[in-house]
Amino acid sequence: MSKSKRLLDLMMTVNRKRKFTVKELADEFNVSSRTILRDLQELGELGVPLYSEVGPHGGYQVLNERILPPIAFTEEEAVAIFFASHALRHYKYLPFKQESLSAQHKFYNYMSGDVRDRIDEMKNRIDFLTPVRQAEFPYLSLLLEAATGQKVLLIHYESKGQGKERWIQPVGIYAHNGLWYCPAYCFLRGDIRVFRCDRIRSAGYDESGPAARDLRHVHLGNKEGYSSHTGQGDESLVRMWVELGHGGVQACEAELWSSPLLHIRADGTGWLEGEIQKSDLGFFARFAIGLCDEATVQEPPELVAEVKRTLTGMLARYK
Amino acid sequence: MSKSKRLLDLMMTVNRKRKFTVKELADEFNVSSRTILRDLQELGELGVPLYSEVGPHGGYQVLNERILPPIAFTEEEAVAIFFASHALRHYKYLPFKQESLSAQHKFYNYMSGDVRDRIDEMKNRIDFLTPVRQAEFPYLSLLLEAATGQKVLLIHYESKGQGKERWIQPVGIYAHNGLWYCPAYCFLRGDIRVFRCDRIRSAGYDESGPAARDLRHVHLGNKEGYSSHTGQGDESLVRMWVELGHGGVQACEAELWSSPLLHIRADGTGWLEGEIQKSDLGFFARFAIGLCDEATVQEPPELVAEVKRTLTGMLARYK
């Protein structure tokens, strides 16, 4: 095997195993240790951040940087990667924000002139709009770390105007419409609740808290277990039925909570039907009103009454 | 310069200039043509897709694939790139959909085991939710291509129940809340309008259409020139003033059209103020009603009347 090829192979090998000894590689490549030493030095000069420690249990290590072996990307793929990163630029808070940007810049800089031109041409021609919120989300990384690591956090959560301390074990985080949410097991409620991340006033690990539960099987992909839009509520349920016009169906498709309730007819109209918590009546009343003549509440009577009451109140303001 | 280094350099060089001759490179690297020929063959064996043509104006070319030179990515950066691509997975329609996925897979495959583990751990713990719409967006790539290339398209557009043929020159495309929009110069209206891409029933280049205008300076970054939410409307303007509660401000922040109109007070409340088209009164009435007690229309009188009329109508349905 030629030296050039060996160097490229070596590059990949040292990245695969982050820690290794010279002898190990020498055996693997069927060359002498001396050669491997020389090769490693050369790799270092080429930019691979190697670090070595002498002594027993010593050896070589690749530092936090990793060299990607040369990958054949099509031009389209390179552009796609660039725009995937570009798509997230409206997020003011993002776990990986920094890294995403620096990776994007590296990519851009390594690309040849004509691909750059294409990207420049395109980057003002395609966009993914997300509402820019004033809310602050300082704990996203921490929440994500706690979710992957199955750890318990003590948070100070502001709910309905009052702040409360709670122990939670995050399931994950998700962004929706410019806001970040965190489904988590709440030790206070003894169930999974969805928290709005901008209402988390503080968060941190707390040794004195309850022991972590095994929630590895619960993740964002199986959130049937989550409760409704607010994460609040009690156990008293009631059946709801709301008729929807064409536009009402479209509006509901944009709502996360609606998918289990939404039924669509062939002509584009549809209806919402299902059990809801009584404490959510106010929410649904407002939602139905927001759809104007595209939604008509049929059940339950309490919801009809709430809608009528709200409408009357609104009308009164304009008298 | 050692051969190994030259090969790496060569890799980058042939990617920079997609087309080149052997002599060119020989001069650039100060080696003989014979050596370059040998090097190029070796590069070919290493995976660089080279193609050559003999004769005058012949030369070497790199085929559509490009090799990225080895880039040092930190682990965090690699993860960030992965999740940028991951973030777009809820988009059923996406220009670059295929490429984004294949690039993501390549990335994933080249990463070492422990980074993969980290990604696997995380990918069900972070998400970017976008409403999944039933609407179809088959012309995104075409629209984008027309926007970057300053070309005129003939589209069949469904607006208010009726279909019309129009010549448009796209400015760009953007996704918002699960739907794709396309601001474009409309030759029918003689102005820039926003089209909903799922209502474009057909699109294609048309030689018989009007000549393209020079709209290179108009792009998504300077869309002040765009008209309101619907892209429809006439020239008669009227001043609007809507008082907003705390929640009303938050709701407005999520709307694209509101930013030039929205004013926020220190206490979190605010108001909408500005000139609007009379034809949009119905839209704003519905919007204000959707905010329930979080919005109170002050001006213009027509809007107040429209709100009252709509509210009365809604209330009537529940009598």
Added chain:
DNA sequence: CTAACTATGACAATACCTGTCACTATCATA
């Protein structure tokens, strides 16, 4: 103290790289 590591230098053998030259093949274009 020892074993397991890295680290460096010197040197000889040799494998590989390089340039040169000679030749062939293809193709655009004058």
Added chain:
DNA sequence: TATGATAGTGACAGGTATTGTCATAGTTAG
């Protein structure tokens, strides 16, 4: 049709770079 620009191949000699071996030294965990 002739010509020049281009790729492509093979052979060969000279030279350089690569490699393995050996010697030696430094560091550190156990």
